[in-house]
Each structure stands twice: as structure tokens, then as C-alpha cells.
Amino acid sequence: MTEILVQDVTREGIATDTAVTDHPAWAELKNAVEELRPWQSKDGSIDFDAEGAPARAHAEQTVERIAVAVEQLSPLLPHDAAYHRALAADLRKWSAAGFEVPDFLDSLMEFHPAAERADGTPHLVLFPMYTQNGNPDRNLEAVVLRMVWPEWLAELEATRFDNPGYCGITFEDFTSGYDTNSAVLFPETVAVREVPESFSWGAIFCDREAARFRKVTEAAVDILGVELPEDIATLLGDQKRCEETFALWDLIHDRAHSRGDLPFDPFMIKQRQPFWMYGLEELRCDLTSFKEAVQLEAEGNEHGRDVQYAVLFDRMFRFPLTGDRNRNYDGLGGQLLFAYLHRHDVVRWTDNKLTIDWDRAPEVTNQLCAEIEKLYRDGIDRPKLVHWLKSYELVSTYLAPHPGSKWAKGADALDVTLPPRKLVDDVLPDEFPLSMFFEALAKKLKGVIASTKGITADDVVRAEQAAA
Template sequence: MLAAAAHRPLTVEPSAAADARADLASHPAWLRLRDDVGALRALQVKDGSIPDTDAHPEARRLAAAIAAAVSTLVPFVPHDEDYLAAVTKDLARWVDDGFGVPDFLDSLVLFHPERLRVDGLRHLVLFPMYTQNGSTDRRFEAVLLEVRWPDVVAHLEATRFSNAMFVPVRFLDFTAGYDTNSAVLFPETVAVREIPVFTWGAIFADREAARFRRVVRAAAETTRLALPPDAARLLDDQRLAEETFVLWDLVHDRTHMRGDLPFDPFMIKQRMPYFLYSLEELRCDLTAFRHAVALERDGVPHARYVQYAVLFDRIFRFPVTGTRVRNYDGLGGQLLFASLHQHHVLDWTDSRLTVDWPRVPDAVIALGEQIEQLYWRSIDRPKTAHWLAAYELVSGTLTPHPASVWAGGTAALPVDGLPKDLTDAVLPDEFPLSMFYEALARKIGDVVASTSGITA
């Protein structure tokens, strides 16, 4: 049951630390660096190179200015000294080689934010890279960020949810590639000559929390949903929401690597029907929810807030965010909403959304168990049979598009062909939005759009 939770900060934030962060974000060297990176980005093409030789003199000037600014800022981030020294060398080599496709492997392998997870620790990040949910162009990005590592999360990671690669962070400042919906910093997005072993992944909890608060508040007002006091508190408190997302992300991220997995947990270099990605992401979220229910019983602060965050982000923000082209996160949210609705845990009656709060945990966990059972069975199934079983799970709750080939089953599908043929048969919007979500998207679409680039 979602019981009342005490609200207290997980960490104490000294004003001196806040002043130091503000000083760094407004430091003249950082401001010059940010502007010069912006100017350099404008000279690059999609792969990060600068083929226009007429632009090379200006690019050399900007690269020299960027290197000088980095050197000025090193004393503010002494733990990054070796990495930043390598950045300037990679930058110089790129210039000397004539501004071809950049290669920052040498500096990337020296950047290890996962080795020093200290709340409030700052990093200066500079790479040619693409930003997920932002741009697929590998242009230079400069980001000032701060680690978020509340004591309770540090304790849980050390004792119950080990995840040595997980690095929760918040923005201090950033260049144009992050003035988007991107809320992650992953090493695999950096331009390199060969793929190294990846040892970390960073998630911006402040952006996740801020867009959650804005969108869910608008959705709750639009649907006239009466929020429990703790849920309302979560929407009112940015810091509380950030800490909640750090705890959620800790469990979600590690779940990709745990359980009865019939495939590569991160599904890297695999081309599959997008509803399989939907189920994987939803499985990780519902696992976080299940653990949060257990943590609440153990008296862990914020465990109840994680339950609200998973529920509201999934059913309100995800389905109406982004395009309808293979929107796997949106599909997962649609599936959760429809499952709860069809079990009368939530109802949409008289233009008002109501929730039977005591029944929420069991219903959410039950859906998670359905997905876990699918995974367990699929270890013994051929790939095609697993894909068909996954489709059956989703289509048992959501209505496919009337033009769907997949909805016709094996008689309509090219099951004797290549897996690629099955994937190509999936419609870009295989499970369209329901009338409820179509109406919600019209009413809060502007609010969703306004969260691009948001921090706090």
C-alpha cells in the first residue's frame, strides 16, 4: 500500500558549495569556452569534420581558444586534470590532421566519473559527440555538470543495488546540443576511432525531475486527478524530485543487466520490433517500482516517491512525448495505463481521472510479472516465437492499428523469411494513441514541448 512518507532531504547542501558552482558557471573562461564551442559547432558537418577549407583559419583560432580556456578551468576540477590534458591533445591532433572526422578516444578512456561519486563534485566535459534525444550529429559539446550522490543512494548502491557504472548528475551549464530533451551523457556517443570498454553512464536527474514536475502537474490539472499529499509534495519540490529520480534510475539502470534475459540487455547492434524495446524499458521501470514498494516497507526515504514518479511519468509524460514513429517509451506508458484501466485501478469517468490508490502497487507489480514471465519463457523459444509472444502480450491490452500485418498473426506474417522481414512489417505507429491520449496530447502538448532544454 502507498503509505504516508516522511519528507526530509537526503543530503545537506552547504551554501559555499552552491556559491562555488555558481562561480564556475559564470567564470569568464567557461563563458568563452561555451561560446567558442558554439562557434566551432557551426563550422562542423554531421560527422564532426570541417570539409570547408575556407573555414579552417577560424576553426584553428577557436580550437586554440578552447584549449586555453580548458587549461584555465583545470584548477576548478583537479580530479579531471589528466582527462582534460588529453582533451587538449586530441583537439590539437584534430587540427593538425586537417579537421577530418574527430577522434577523442585517448581522452575518453581517461574520463572516469564513476570512480569518484561524491555529491556536489563537478566535471567539465568536452567531446565531439551526439546527444541522445537531441541530435545525431557528432559535433562538439561542452557541459559543466555536478554529481548527485545522496547518502541514502550511496548506501543502497553499496549494500543492495550495486551499479558501479551509474553516475547521476545535474547540469550547471551546457552548449546547444543539450538545449534539447537529452538527459543522458553516454561514452558510446563520443567520436572515436575504435570502441573502448564502457565503464560509466551519466543521467541528468535535474532535467528528468523538472520535466516530470511540469508535465505531470499539467496532466493532473487537465484530468482533474486528486493527488495524494505526498504526490503533490513531489511536484512542488525540485530537489526532492531529483533525489527520487536518482533512486529510480539506480535500480532501473542495473535491471538492464539482471534477470532472465533472452537477449543482450541493452539491445545494442540488434534490429528488432520496437515493441520489444518498450517491454524492456517498462520491465526496468516496473522492477524499480517493485523494489520501491519493498524499500518503503523497510523505511527507506523516498521509496514511496519513486512509486509515484514511475507511475506518473509513465502514464502521463511518456505517451505524449516525441513522435509516434517507433516511440517505444510512449508505448510502454500506454500499456501501463491501459492495464490499470482495464483492471479498474484507474478510471476515466465524467471527464475525471480517479485512482484506487491502495490497489496500485499490486496491479503495477502484476504487469511487471507478466513481462518477467515472457522473458523466462522466451529463453527456451526461437527468436520469432519470442517476438510473437511479446506482440501477443502487448496486443492483449492495447489495440493495434487497423492496417497492422502483425495483428493478423502467423498467417499474415512472413514467418518463413528473415527476422528483418518481420521487423519491417511493424508499422511506425503499430499501437496508436487511444482517444484519451489524443485528447490529453492536444491539451498539454505545449507544456510537453516547453520542457526541451529544461533543468530546474
């Protein structure tokens, strides 16, 4: 595994050359976390009526081992000293209180990874939390990571894409909740007594995103017979370049959620809406990244074209076939992008070969972005249910709804006397099924996608070395 040497970070106060993941305390911490996890309930608590008194004593000892390990590792990371002190205190308070639903608000509020972003900065993070697209339970999870913040990206953020809370990060090592499809570290997932009004950071594991993108895209290109331009073939062969591509993509995507003509609260994920609304929002933010990348390329920025390729291939090939079909809003966004490009002759599936009109792809993709932006702008003057129906109309223009759908039949098939949130119950789990093209592609690509569970950059490097 790639080592974090904290001497690589040049900020004052970091002088040791010990790799965090090489320190014996890291192995002790990981082992203790894994011992504790089976006792935890979904909410993170431990039921000692079920486990018994000996288990409680063992749990107390195990949590103390974790706290001591944090204290032993903390000197390697002096920039996180306040967080680690609060973390050890929260661990011991949880133990002393009898392992009720954990509350790590105090330590969470001391963790500020975006306060001073520097490329290569290491962090040791431990919280009771769920891992989005990973483990749904609030288990203790630990991860050692480093910041991805090259100078050119810092310059773009400072001058153009202001996003002071965004952190691009990579894995060094992790507990089993991250041996999954999860590629984010969000403070909202942590068990706390009360939710703060706002958070100061959010982090994306761009090494996992890049590794998945490379593996799935290479397989899809081979299966579909796509002829790649030389620059994207080079991109797919370069893990670091792909990581930086995703760092830029996600930087722009993240800020897009609160920018533009928005007919809804930007934190719409907290609301109950039909899943195609989430799909359109995620796609809108990705297409915003694409649009900005087109402009960057026009200005001579070499990273602009990379982001365009990443958005197109990840969205068209990996997203529609990842996860199950139960309200899969990311999958829906990918399906919509492919169908739109196909309808406009940018992609063609002819003679069992997929061709792409690379010259027209930017213009037509930006055209879809404009359609969604107009939908949003018009939605400001519409009631919620009307906006949902108009959004359904846009999606169903390019994707065939399930033949049994009530929503496809329009307002006359819905009980519009009910509050809009009640009508969400009439949405089918797979409201827009996969096309025959994607059903056929899934048979050949699903195994590759499944193999990317828990993938890291090191896994890719090892595979490439073995192949060589």
C-alpha cells in the same frame, strides 16, 4: 543559474572557491564551440572543400581557443586533470589532422566520473558527440555538471543496488546540443576510432528529469481532475526531493538491463528488433524500479513511495505524448502501463475525471511486471521470431494494434522464410496508435510537454518565484 563552488566538494585537492561557470574561460569556451558547430558535418568532420581555406584557418584558431579555455578551467577541477590534459591534446590532434572524423578515444578513456562519487562533485565535460533525444549529429558539446550522490543513495548502492558506473548528475550550463530533450551523458555517444569493450560510467541528468516530471504531472493532474494524496502533492512541490527520486529510480533501472531472465543480449539496443521489444525492455526496467520501491516503502524507507509515484505519473502522462509516433518505444511503454491499470480498474476515466485506486496500484503494477518477467523467462526457450510474436500478443492484449498491421494478423501474414530482422520492415511506424483518451489529452498537454525542452532546475525555480 545555480553555481558550482568547487570549495563545496570536500575531497583533498579542491581548494578554490571560484564557480566554474563564472570563470571567463567558460564563456570563451561556449562561444568558441558555438562558432565551430555550423561547420561540422553529421559525423563531426569539417569539409574544407566546401568551406574554403580561410574557414580552415578560422577553425584552427577556434579549436585552439577551446583547448586553451579547457586548460584555464582545469585547475578548478583537479580531480579531472588527466582528462583535461588528454582533452586538449585530442582537440589539437583533430585540428592538426585536418578536421577529419574526430577521434576522442584517448580523452574519453581518461574521464572517470564514477571512480569517486561524492555529492556536489563538479565536472567540465567536452566531447564531439550526439545527445540522445537531442542533437543527432556528433558536434562538439560542452557541459558543466555536478554529481547527485547523497549519503542515503550511496548506502543503498553499496549494500543493495550495486551499480558502480551509475552517476546521477545535474546541469550547471551547457552548449546548444543540450538545449533539447536530452537528459543523459553516455560515453557511447562520443566519436572515437574504435569502441572500447566496456565503459565505466553512464550519467542521467536527474534535475531535468525531475523538472519535466513536475511540470507535466502538475498540468495533467489539473486537466484530469486527479485528487492527489498529500505526500505526492508535497513531492511535486520539491525540486530537490524529485531529483533524488529520479536518482534512485534511474540507479535501479540502469542495473535492471543486465539482471533477470534475459532471452537476449542485455545491450539489445544494438540489435534490430521491432520497437515494441525496446518498449517492453524499458518498461520492465522501470517496473523493476517500482517493485523495489514498493519493498523499500514496506521497510520504512521514505524514498520508496516517491519512486512509485514518479514511475506511475511520468510513465502514464508524459511518456505516451512525448516525441513523434515513429517507433516511439517509450511512448508505447507508457500506453501499456496506463491500459493495464485501466483494464484492472486501478485507474478509471469517468465523468471527465481520472480516479486512481492508490491502495491497489502497487499490487497491480507489480502484476504487470510479473507478466513481462514471465514473457522473458519463457522466451529463453523460444526462437527469436516466436518470442517477438508472443511479445506482440502481450502488448496487443491491452493496446489495439493499427488495423492495417501485418503483425496483428499473425504469422500467416508474414513471410516467415525471411530472417527475423527482415520482418522488422513490416512493422508500422505507429503500430499501436494512441487511444481516444490519449488523443484528447494530447491536445491539452502537448504544449506543456513541448515547453520542457531544455528545461533545468533553475528554470523551474525562477518560474515558481515569478508565480509567487
